[in-house]
Amino acid sequence: MSAKSFKVLITHPEVPQSGIDLLNENCELVRVESLPPKRSELLQKIRGVDGILWGGHEALNAEALDAAGPQLKSISTMSAGIDYVDLDEVKRRKIPLGHTPTVLDNAVADLAVGLLIAAGRRFHEGRKKIETGNWENYHLNWMLGQDVRDSVVGFYGFGGIGQAIAKRLSGFDIDQVLYTTRRRIDRETEKELNAKKVEFNELLAKSDFVVIAAPLTAATQGVFNATAFNKMKNTAVLINIARGKIVNQNDLYDALRSNRIFAAGLDVVDPEPLPPNSKLLTLDNIIILPHIGSATNRTRSDMATIAAHNVLRGLAGERMLSPAY
Numbered sequence: 490m491s492a493k494s495f496k497v498l499i500t501h502p503e504v505p506q507s508g509i510d511l512l513n514e515n516c517e518l519v520r521v522e523s524l525p526p527k528r529s530e531l532l533q534k535i536r537g538v539d540g541i542l543w544g545g546h547e548a549l550n551a552e553a554l555d556a557a558g559p560q561l562k563s564i565s566t567m568s569a570g571i572d573y574v575d576l577d578e579v580k581r582r583k584i585p586l587g588h589t590p591t592v593l594d595n596a597v598a599d600l601a602v603g604l605l606i607a608a609g610r611r612f613h614e615g616r617k618k619i620e621t622g623n624w625e626n627y628h629l630n631w632m633l634g635q636d637v638r639d640s641v642v643g644f645y646g647f648g649g650i651g652q653a654i655a656k657r658l659s660g661f662d663i664d665q666v667l668y669t670t671r672r673r674i675d676r677e678t679e680k681e682l683n684a685k686k687v688e689f690n691e692l693l694a695k696s697d698f699v700v701i702a703a704p705l706t707a708a709t710q711g712v713f714n715a716t717a718f719n720k721m722k723n724t725a726v727l728i729n730i731a732r733g734k735i736v737n738q739n740d741l742y743d744a745l746r747s748n749r750i751f752a753a754g755l756d757v758v759d760p761e762p763l764p765p766n767s768k769l770l771t772l773d774n775i776i777i778l779p780h781i782g783s784a785t786n787r788t789r790s791d792m793a794t795i796a797a798h799n800v801l802r803g804l805a806g807e808r809m810l811s812p813a814y
């Protein structure tokens with residue numbers, strides 16, 4: 490490919506060097522420098538570019554695509570989820586779009602297991618007990634939590650991330666994995682992970698831990714609402730490492746406050762950032778992280794590398810490493 494003539498926009502000043510170096514070999518780079526990135530700077534620098542490495546979760550929509558112009562040939566996000574992309578607008582313009590699933594499966598799965606144990610074993614509440622001088626370990630039944638051993642873990646969405654979580658949990662001697670997905674996974678993987686596809690209601694009723702690992706779409710938005718929580722065990726723990734909007738947060742607050750379910754562990758919320766005065770933060774039985782599932786040095790660097798390859802392949806008219814559609 491002779492791509493030196495291509496102009497590529499990097500939409501975030503902190504895109505890891507691995508991605509920048511790859512693109513720099515063959516392309517003229519234009520970079521957004523403001524931090525947090527200013528939309529106005531992006532809309533100005535996007536004009537006339539051939540490719541874009543979309544480094545944040547800023548809306549990638551008609552406004553941005555129109556500002557870029559009709560020569561735009563290749564875009565890659567640096568994320569697995571693409572819910573901030575107006576996919577119809579990208580498709581309508583026939584612009585190849587890549588994203589970066591798979592490389593972050595392990596990092597997100599590690600975090601999910603951490604959250605599952607932290608929520609089930611009341612880490613956050615325990616820390617608060619210490620801070621408030623309520624270390625009451627003279628009770629024999631003080632701070633009892635949920636066992637992972639022999640538990641049923643239900644996955645709402647069972648792609649690469651869900652399967653990586655299940656693989657890790659097999660080391661904790663869980664009893665069974667249940668899952669709901671649009672597609673059934675292959676029998677060999679089912680066998681290896683002791684996983685069984687079930688209907689959503691069965692998943693809710695039988696799971697001790699429910700893990701949300703599905704993309705945010707019109708079909709998944711708000712699915713975890715009061716109706717769903719009422720079908721769960723009152724000892725159940727909900728984990729969300731996917732997208733905040735899949736959960737109705739008001740209903741989750743009610744379910745946790747009334748102990749309708751035992752606890753929740755969230756890496757994602759709605760909105761992000763969560764306002765510091767959110768009522769969710771007043772609860773003892775929730776642990777909330779600021780969307781750090783893929784936040785390891787190696788994972789972010791790998792994501793930048795894949796995104797850069799996607800952009801280069803799109804510019805060369807080749808199939809991207811991980812096309813989003």
Ligand SMILES: O=C(O)C(=O)CO
Nearest residue numbers: 567568569570782783
């Ligand atoms: O890449 C994504 O979509 C993420 O949310 C990483 O945590």
